[in-house]
Amino acid sequence: MMSENQHTQRLIELLVKKITGTLQAGEEQELLRRMEEDPEAKAFAGQFSPEFLANELALKEEIDTEGEWKKFRGQAGFRTRVVRWRRGWTITVAASLLLIITTGLYLVFLRNDQRNTTVLTSDTVKDIPRPEGKPVLTLADGSAVVLDSKNSGNEHLKGQGILNLSDKELLYGKIAVSEPSWNTVATPRGVSYKLVLPDGTGVWLNTTSSIRFPTSFTGKEREVTVTGETYFEVAKNSAMPFRVHTGNSSVQVLGTSFNIEAWPEKNVKTTLLKGVVVVNTTNEKVRLRPGEQANAGQTIKVSNEIDTEQVLAWKNDQFIFRGNTIQDIMENLARYYDFGVEYRGVTTSSLFVGTFNRSAPLSEILLFLEKTGGVHFRVEGRKVIVMP
Amino acid sequence: MKTNNDDNILTGFKQGDERAVKQIFERFHNELVHFATRITGNRYEAQDIVVEAFLKILPRAKDFTSLENIRAFLYVVVRHACFAWVEKQSGLQKKEQAFAYLQDIETSSEPLMDKEEMIARTIQQLYEFIQQLPPQEKKVFILKVIKQRSADEIAEELNISKKTVYNLTSAAISRLRSLVGRSSLPMAIMLYVNFFHFFSNQQEF
Structure with missing residues (x-):
């Protein structure tokens, strides 16, 4: 006798054949018999309406196995062969030696693998406590709600279509409203946040970033405005294109994933991971292909030599430096850990390579950088002094 | 469907070969994310849950007897994680439902597919x-x-x-x-032979 799972497996096979019109001789009767004998099977078969099938297939089309493999691969530890060098550190010896020899640059490969790091400090490099702010949601009437699971039952949130609210994520559902109201979510220093908009589009906010969006998308386009750094996975809807506004440019989207850096007083950088986007400034329009980055200043410059893993490191709560100057690195760290930077003496022109978890204390990252011998730090209050 | 190629993938997987792991990931990732999205209603959470589930099969690679065996195991792990998440999100309402699933798995010698798994x-x-x-x-x-x-x-x-x-x-x-x-009929029957054997040896994860 067939086991229950064998019966189920066979039922599934017959159903798929039925749906696709490929039942073979005798199988139609077999399917009918199975459904007669098992009322649950009949009920199960009954739910595969054309609409249901089309929806589920569309959902599957959107799943990004390739992208998720990359995420998994990193976490599973499939990496370049590495030699362990002291506890918790790894160094790709051959590669770094080769680079030092061939380029004369100071490259050191560091990685903090420890999940629970202890605070390392020295006399000069003390830790700066990480900032303690939380993301805030501002509603159309100007009232503000701290995005903390404690506030999930907040009165103000009724009627906004919010399905879930926690420290990490805010989830909107579709609601029918005659007049959508505009909400804003902003992150403070040291915090990143994820939200899902009413249309299912996923948005990740890096530290000190914000997004303004309607609680329901109406009209011809789905429009939002962002500051700081944001990553989008836009839900497909060709009838209603998506548009992201930043200070001096806007990005027109046709169902896709991309990252926008719109830091104050910097050029807006748009990096496309998947799909198609068009970057617009007042006098220019550029269409990007996956892997390309548009740098919108006076004109739009497009580069295709982009390390997308580095661009998106923040989304995985990492800092990835691959041949960055100390100024680049300090700017990145200061934005997250909230401190001022002062340069004393001749600043090193070395380039640094390393990967750090953002959960690490700042002092640890600074001490790792010091170990290269190319740079030294002194921490005074919330200020870091960079010395040769 | 079981093929020679599947045996090679399984062997590679047991030896920790990245290419084999990738083939397994590519084969089952989509259906598992689909499954988890239907339960959680949240695609991003579903993606994270599925990656976590794949991470769980690596240390026990040697225990698996077939690809279908791996697939069934992944479904169980993903289902657990989805219910844990739903439970966390919505307080206690769903707890009974989740508990019913746990019981199902522990008392039956082969894990029964639930309706969502059948749909997926x-x-x-x-x-x-x-x-x-x-x-x-x-x-x-x-x-x-x-x-x-x-x-x-x-x-x-x-x-x-x-x-x-x-x-x-x-x-x-x-x-x-x-x-x-x-692809002829016996496939469905072959799949669950090893399957039974595997789960009678698995107690927890």
């Missing part, structure tokens, strides 16, 4: 089926056979003649028929 597997089989069609046939097939739209509508939407719609549909069906013919 059905849609996956359909999806794999359709993926084998050439692009134009696939497009017409989805509109005509799956969505059951009229030939007139499809002809207009794709800017082709009605006759082409019919031709492409019947070409797609006969292509699928010939594919079905090749």
Whole structure:
């Protein structure tokens, strides 16, 4: 006798054949018999309406196995062969030696693998406590709600279509409203946040970033405005294109994933991971292909030599430096850990390579950088002094 | 369906070969994310849950006896994680439901598929089926056979003649028929033989 799972497996096979019109001789009767004998099977078969099938297939089309493999691969530890060098550190010896020899640059490969790091400090490099702010949601009437699971039952949130609210994520559902109201979510220093908009589009906010969006998308386009750094996975809807506004440019989207850096007083950088986007400034329009980055200043410059893993490191709560100057690195760290930077003496022109978890204390990252011998730090209050 | 190639993948997987792990990931990732999205209603959470589940199979690679065995194990792990998440999100309402699942798994010698798993597997089989069609046939097939739209509508939407719609549909069906013919029946029965054996040895994860 067939086991229950064998019966189920066979039922599934017959159903798929039925749906696709490929039942073979005798199988139609077999399917009918199975459904007669098992009322649950009949009920199960009954739910595969054309609409249901089309929806589920569309959902599957959107799943990004390739992208998720990359995420998994990193976490599973499939990496370049590495030699362990002291506890918790790894160094790709051959590669770094080769680079030092061939380029004369100071490259050191560091990685903090420890999940629970202890605070390392020295006399000069003390830790700066990480900032303690939380993301805030501002509603159309100007009232503000701290995005903390404690506030999930907040009165103000009724009627906004919010399905879930926690420290990490805010989830909107579709609601029918005659007049959508505009909400804003902003992150403070040291915090990143994820939200899902009413249309299912996923948005990740890096530290000190914000997004303004309607609680329901109406009209011809789905429009939002962002500051700081944001990553989008836009839900497909060709009838209603998506548009992201930043200070001096806007990005027109046709169902896709991309990252926008719109830091104050910097050029807006748009990096496309998947799909198609068009970057617009007042006098220019550029269409990007996956892997390309548009740098919108006076004109739009497009580069295709982009390390997308580095661009998106923040989304995985990492800092990835691959041949960055100390100024680049300090700017990145200061934005997250909230401190001022002062340069004393001749600043090193070395380039640094390393990967750090953002959960690490700042002092640890600074001490790792010091170990290269190319740079030294002194921490005074919330200020870091960079010395040769 | 079990093939020689599957045996190679399983062997590679047990030896920790990245290519084999990748093939397994690529084969089951989509259906598991689909499954988890249906339970959690949240695609991003679903993606994270599925990656976590794949991480869980690596240390126990040696215990698996077939790819179907791995697939069934992944479904169980993903289901647990989804219910844990739903429970966390919505307080206690769903707890009883989740508890019922746990009991199911512990008391039956082979884990029974729940309705969501059956749906995910059905849609996956359909999806794999359709993926084998050439692009134009696939497009017409989805509109005509799956969505059951009229030939007139499809002809207009794709800017082709009605006759082409019919031709492409019947070409797609006969292509699928010939594919079905090749993968013969015993497959469904073979899958669960090793499956039973595996789960009687697995207590917890």
